[in-house]
Amino acid sequence: MTPGQETAPADVIIVGSGAAGGMAAYTLTKAGLRCLMLEAGRAYDPQAEVNMLAPESDAPLRGSGTPDKPFGYFDATVDGGWEVTGEPYTSAPGSDFKWWRPRMLGGRTNHWGRHVPRWGAYDFKPFSRDGLGVDWPISYDDVAPFYDRVEKMIGVNGGPIGLENHPDSPAECLMPPPKPRIPEMLIKATAESMGIPVRAAHTAVLTRDMPDPVAPRAACYNASPCTRGCTIGAMFQTTTSFLPQAKATGKLTVQTDAMVSRVLTDKAGRATGVEYVDRKTGMRHEVKAKAVVLAAGTGETTRLLLNSGTPGRGLANSSGELGRNLTDSTGASFTAYIPGLAGRPRYNEDGIGGQHIYIPFWLYEQQKRGELDFARGYHFEVWGRFGVPSSNVLPRVWGADLKKAVRQASGATIGMALRGEMIPNKDTYCEIDPGVKDRFGIPVLRFAFRFSQHEINQIAHGRKTAHAIFTRMGGRILDDPTLSPEKIMAAGGEIIHELGTARMGADKRSSVVDGYGQAWDVDNLVLMDGAIFASGAHKNPTLTILALALRSSERLAARFKSGAFA
Ligand SMILES: Cc1cc2nc3c(=O)[nH]c(=O)nc-3n(C[C@H](O)[C@H](O)[C@H](O)COP(=O)(O)OP(=O)(O)OC[C@H]3O[C@@H](n4cnc5c(N)ncnc54)[C@H](O)[C@@H]3O)c2cc1C
Ligand code: SF4
16 A cells, blocks of 8 residues: 555654654554554565575675675665765764664664663653753653563563662563573673672563564574574564554555655644655655654654754744754773683574673762762673684784684684763754755754763773773783773764654753653654653663653554544
């Protein structure tokens, strides 16, 4: 079915088909609402397109990244990345921000990292704890029932955490976690001997089959790189779960290659639909609906609003907060060669693709007592398994000796990737660049970005911790400890956890949407992606995006039922 074949306007237009858009489509169609999903990227079906088992050496450039395919040829990214042809963005002088855009049905869920920690009570009320940033209008208790349901819906494996500000999931919400690999066991033993906790990671990968009449998903068989996409549905992506399930209701129409350019409104200021550009023909179309859901991803959703409504001010921006309060996670990587792991017997330690364990932030008490010089937490995602060792751990030998050295060193390099919380600051925001348009004639975003001393100190602390763990293992540190923290930090946007720019709040004078993502100024416009976050956390955002999208979708469906859009 195409939009032209419809007999009546949809109840709801959903812009975007990633985590948030997928959840909206699933929930709203199950509630009986007719939805039109507009997705800028092309149609994509992992079951038809993904070769899960081809060796990386079969890929062009042996799988090395290029600007078109930042994570290599076999990675599921289609037409997306930090650079998208014909779709530029700009940076304010002195700012370095990299904006990842997916351009495919299912968005970033087709190739994401799948690490899905819950946020805790402090993460929703950061101002109350340390006087920085703002509190959310909702609390952990408001979101907890939705976390429970989302974990069961998408399939999350993991275990108890039992630490301050790391709420545990009820046991029935989680599938059993995989066993730690040998390098992970060593990291765990070493870190714990230093008083640093290590826990099973929470990962959106099935370790048990998930039967479903429409989109059955099988347990992970531990053998392939998940970022290519998963044809058996073991990793959560909307293209093998929510989208086919929503389509099966008969209530969902999906239009791909539909680049939405603005939200349309009537004289009363209510949303009437959207305008989109057909990416293949360049033709502009208008489609109507009773309500509009924006789930185009942080940045894109805000860009749409800035390009709608009043020129120069945008739509839903009476607070002036649209574009402000942008954050990304902080990031830095630390690696070491551990002689004790060299030459160990071979076994299959591929596992579920990502880390099996991680190090959650453990210093809230010390932070509260003022013993740390940074206000917000970080965690470590760890890695280490058999693979081709990098040249900097190999001796200068050739032929048979090199083969022997490679075998010996395989599986002896480990890494710890820091992900930390950034506090929103007034110098970090996005706005429309008045001088630049994309190939569709849509004005583009310009980003201003700056980390504060809190984030810089946090990176310095993380490096000290990681290096202390490596040293205790008898490891040789491979990253350069003499570089300044600023030099080793990922640039803004590189961790791809961008959040904020249309934050929620309790007061319409200082926020764009209410606690359900509903625009204060436009009551039939609901935002459902990371744009509405009032702040970030060191924990990855997507479980929270999904939980909030479920909560907002059910609220919207209830409003339809009560006649709000009759
Ligand atoms: C490599 C990688 C690893 C990651 N790892 C993790 C992780 O381990 N844990 C975690 O929590 N998060 C992770 N993330 C982030 C995670 O993918 C995102 O938080 C999540 O997918 C956001 O969901 P979304 O629905 O808001 O946006 P997206 O998934 O980006 O989907 C938005 C969709 O909207 C479409 N769109 C955009 N603009 C328009 C427009 N104008 N008109 C129509 N359609 C439009 C896009 O094409 C896209 O398909 C990772 C991301 C990447 C790329
Ligand atoms: S490792 Fe598991 S989740 Fe990842 S692609 Fe393979 S089967 Fe799917």
